[in-house]
Amino acid sequence: MPVISAPHEFNEEDLYVDLEPVFGTSLYLKCEGFNFAGSVKLKAAVRMVTAAERAKALVPGRLLVESSSGNLGVALSVVAASRGYEFVCVTDSRCNLSTRRLMEALGARVHIITEPEAEGGFLAARLNYIRALCASDSRYLWLNQYANPGNWAAHYASTAPAIVRQFPGLDVLFVGAGTTGTLMGCARFLREWHRPVRIVAVDAVGSQTFGGPPARRMIPGLGTNVRPAILDESFVDDVVHVSEPDTIRACHRLARRGFLFGGSTGTVISGAIRWLAENDASGATAVAIAPDLGERYLDTVYQSNWLRDLYGEDVLQPDELPAESLPT
Ligand SMILES: Cc1ncc(COP(=O)(O)O)c(C=O)c1O
Numbered sequence: 001m002p003v004i005s006a007p008h009e010f011n012e013e014d015l016y017v018d019l020e021p022v023f024g025t026s027l028y029l030k031c032e033g034f035n036f037a038g039s040v041k042l043k044a045a046v047r048m049v050t051a052a053e054r055a056k057a058l059v060p061g062r063l064l065v066e067s068s069s070g071n072l073g074v075a076l077s078v079v080a081a082s083r084g085y086e087f088v089c090v091t092d093s094r095c096n097l098s099t100r101r102l103m104e105a106l107g108a109r110v111h112i113i114t115e116p117e118a119e120g121g122f123l124a125a126r127l128n129y130i131r132a133l134c135a136s137d138s139r140y141l142w143l144n145q146y147a148n149p150g151n152w153a154a155h156y157a158s159t160a161p162a163i164v165r166q167f168p169g170l171d172v173l174f175v176g177a178g179t180t181g182t183l184m185g186c187a188r189f190l191r192e193w194h195r196p197v198r199i200v201a202v203d204a205v206g207s208q209t210f211g212g213p214p215a216r217r218m219i220p221g222l223g224t225n226v227r228p229a230i231l232d233e234s235f236v237d238d239v240v241h242v243s244e245p246d247t248i249r250a251c252h253r254l255a256r257r258g259f260l261f262g263g264s265t266g267t268v269i270s271g272a273i274r275w276l277a278e279n280d281a282s283g284a285t286a287v288a289i290a291p292d293l294g295e296r297y298l299d300t301v302y303q304s305n306w307l308r309d310l311y312g313e314d315v316l317q318p319d320e321l322p323a324e325s326l327p328t
Helices: 041-054 071-083 097-105 121-136 149-166 181-191 244-255 263-278 304-311
Strands: 016-018 028-031 063-067 086-092 109-113 140-142 172-176 198-204 238-242 286-290
Touching (some): 028 149, 041 071, 041 149, 063 121, 086 121, 109 121, 121 140, 149 181, 172 181, 172 263, 181 198, 198 263, 238 263, 244 263, 244 304
Parallel strands (some): 063 086, 063 140, 172 198
Antiparallel strands (some): 016 028
16 A cells, blocks of 8 residues: 655556557557656656755755646646745646646646747747746756756656566567657666667657657647757667647547547557558567646547647548457
8 A cells, every 4th residue: 555745756657558459559558647747757857856956956945947848847846846846837828728727736837938939939939938037036946857867867767667677578669759858768778778679759740859840739748849958869769750630549549448648648659550560560569658648638639629620620530540459
């Protein structure tokens, strides 16, 4: 019986969904949404805050500030509340309303950027706002998840070792790329492991993390307009880009089977299924990481009007992925 006294002390690390019955391909989905922040970002938040405390950069009276599309903001709100720090989250107009409310309920202040920069989009605008804030008041401490080694170190220490404990024959790992913390931590750990594992990054079409032209992206979590400083592509074997309609179809297919996951999970699964088919790797031991659950996306990914307005009627039609086996 786990009994905890701080919210970060509980995290379900060993839960997987077998996706074969849903997508007709052998693929295991590691669920990272079962903790008090509801996402994989709790690990990065705890690691970065603890490192700042140890370095004496974070002391009582300082104000934490961070740019987040939502989930790190919630995770830092949880950790800041639990440890007695004030926290300001700088996000943008694509942040889900429920995520914003969650942060505010936890005592954080949320600043919404509404105008993207011509060069670098919303992310550049968020980072410029934080730089100006820090320059105006020395009490602000910016953890900067895009450059902070604690972001990837959290996954090097926990996520990747947990996966290989359960899958000692792991052949390929699919990881969505946002700040690339999860990707880089897992990739760095597996590079040192005793057997080769292919690391496949999954990104959104229109993201500039791995190059390519920018395009509109409405689903938060994956993708950037500014290449993250912690990304080292020499650790990544392949990159798959997934369109938002394909992301949504994968989410809806899971929801029809009772699994409500967040948008980026649909991206990762859609990219993984395509990669496994294109690389003739259907016999491989394959794992994908699900960063969060679906309740924060009820007004977007799971809302027909929002979907029709943005992507047209077609997005609500069944996908072209391999046929699912129906439950008996
Ligand atoms: C829903 C969701 N998916 C994926 C990611 C990407 O994780 P990472 O920043 O470790 O690349 C994030 C990051 O915030 C996220 O919130």
